[in-house]
Amino acid sequence: MPAASSHLPETRRSRLIAIGLICGAMLFFALLDASAKWLSAHMDPLQTVFVRYAGSMVLVLVLLNPWSRPGVLRTKRPVLQGVRSLLLLGSTVLNFIAIKYLQLAETVSIMFAGPLLVALVAGPLLGEWPGPRRMAAIAVGFLGVLVITRPGFGGMHPAAILSVFGCICYSFYVLATRQLAAHDPPETTMVYSGVAGTLVMLPVIPFVWSMPQTPLAWAILLGTGLLGGFGHWLLILAHRLAPATVLAPFIYSQIVWMIVLGWFVFGQFPDGWTFAGATIVISSGLYLLYRERVRKLPETAARID
Template sequence: MRPAMSAATKPASRRLFGILLMCLAVSTFAISDAMAKWLGAHINVFMVVWARYVVHFVIALVVFNPWTVPGLLSTRRPVLQVTRSALLFGCTILNFTALQFLQLDQTVSIMFSAPFFVALFAGPMLGEWVGARHWAAISAGFAGILLVAQPGAGGIHPAALLSLFSAGCYALYAILTRMLADTDKTPTTLFYTSLVGSVVASLPLPFAWETPQEPAVLVVLLLIGLVAGGGHMLLIIAHRHAPAAVLAPFLYVQIIGMIILGWALFHQVPSLWTLAGAAIVIASGVYLLLNERRERARETLEATLGD
């Protein structure tokens, strides 16, 4: 029997399909953020976050449940699972709140500072300390964030700090995801993500409930969970067809999607400062991704030669 192919050994056609799925996934994330911004003008943000998680949970329950996936709820690190899920919830509510005050292109540009936070946190949490070149890329990336935010120069709304905190939460979430990958199955981690998010989002509901007055609002509340959940499914399938190192640079397609949606739906044109800052953020992030890819390839080669 032929051994099963890993993502790294898939043929070129499979990798291209994985890249296509990745681009579709991040495009759906751009659409869900645009929906959140639109909904914020019609209903409170707690209702938006609640709808996003509950609908996502229902979808996850249909695809992954204890009957179709035996042992789904079994986790060797329950505290880590709950903490990771809570971090993603924090990321969501901070981002959705920031969207009410910032342009789509501004929020996504700041959110893409997450790889720099990952590089910063990976040292103390994973023992993966960065070198001088990494520090240079991280510094350049944060300089790009400053260009977007323009602090102290009559720049954008202070809600930019919410986007920055959201990026920090996402970075910690990403690191905990890597830590859980060695002990828990992917369906288990995905299920806990939607379950914990739904429970936490439901806690303030008795005080924050607001009945939608317009049919369009109700429809979009249902769609935001479907779109976000579908995006996560596309992301998972993409990683089955191509390695993460190949897919990672295409995350930045989301910035293009946000700029287009901001212009088409909200008549928001990005400023030159935002475009320049976003370009620096993308360049720095791609450098970190490519450098990590080279280091992993070198480690693999050294391990092979050692054998």
């Protein structure tokens, strides 16, 4: 008992640090999206995608390279690594194009449907079939996406469709990441993401590149790589200190940053439909997390006993 008691403060401290790291990562990702939206008025979004991945690749290889981390490039599932990297790249491309026309809060609200889609397709792909309560939460969550996009009612720019497809790509990327976690360390996966994204986008650059005209444009463009790289690095550090079930609810803090940045940088504030839909989607996602913790609780209690 004394040993267990002394261990509790350390565990709580680690979890608090992890929560701070995950919230910091969400801030970096919100700043990345805001930067991409600002840059879309000055250059092709594909140019921003390339610099985001190239800058991130340089940063990651400085921190994680074969000399400082021997074996970091060694993967047991090279095909899955490639597919996962392409899914992440596809999600980024679709998001950066959509964000040119949509508000920041609108795109992130649609992306928050990702956990719902992951829970839905994890059944046939991973054998993790959702029960009736989780299925109901998934259905309600997708209803929230319809409230945000309002298809057929002219309430949102058609670019919302790109956000929906970006969410689909991101969901399958999450599933691929979960499968890779059993074979490769997260550092290896992070390196492959940056390298693959850069190499795939490289042939596109000659057709879309335009020279930034101001020092501010250069700074924001180069900053996208740092924001993306540091954001993913903070995610890795956070998940080393606390389980995903503890950290997952704090991912939704990103919408706060997106609303604030959208308001102060672009003078855009979400309408009532976006707030209502986002509330539905986030509530459904949180309920799924709750059901996941309830489902695992008996197993945890058994291990403690």
